[in-house]
Amino acid sequence: MEIVINYSGKRTSACQMIDDDINLISVITYVDSTITFIVPFIVIFTLNVLVIRAIRSFTYRHVSRHEKKYYSPSHNTLSKAQMRLTIMLMVVSIVFLVLNLPSHGVRFYIAVNNLIYQPNISLFLTQQVCQILYYVNFAINFVVYVCTSKTFRRSLKEPPRCGTLAHLPCRKGGH
Secondary structure, X not given: OEEEEXXXXXXXXXOOOOHHHHHHHHHHHHHHHHHHXXXXXXXXXXXXXXXXXXXXXXXXXXHHHHHOOOOOHHHHHHHHHHHHHHHHHHHHXXXXXHHHHHHHHHHHHHHHOOOOOXXXXXXXXXXXXXXXXXXXXXXXXXXXXXXXXXHHHHHHHOOOOOOOOOOOOOOHHHO
């Protein structure tokens, strides 16, 4: 802790980083960004590309089979369910990327340009807004599931069945 004299001439204490810790903070920022954004981004992007390729391939084969009359209703139902699940998972992963990118981008910009000691209100506010977006990602998945999954919506409407959850006791007589 260091003593700072503010603009009114009063002595106050301020919590500031120690110069020796700036390198440690930069390393932690890079490691954190790599673990929480860069690796997931690469994995999600790669898997989404593979899923899109698989969907295109499936659609091509499906259209070819349909034209040749090798089409079965059960296969159609399964493929629709798979498509809905795939769309839901892609929406969740895209939402993750879109809501996490700004926060990590601002942090990376600050670290690379060594702006930690340079107070800038607009950069501070930008970082705070981006951090809120980052936190929204953790809360919004429920909304995404409700919007994209018919099965999820249906399961929310159903009351829990006796014995399906270990902590819910079975009551006799409907009480």
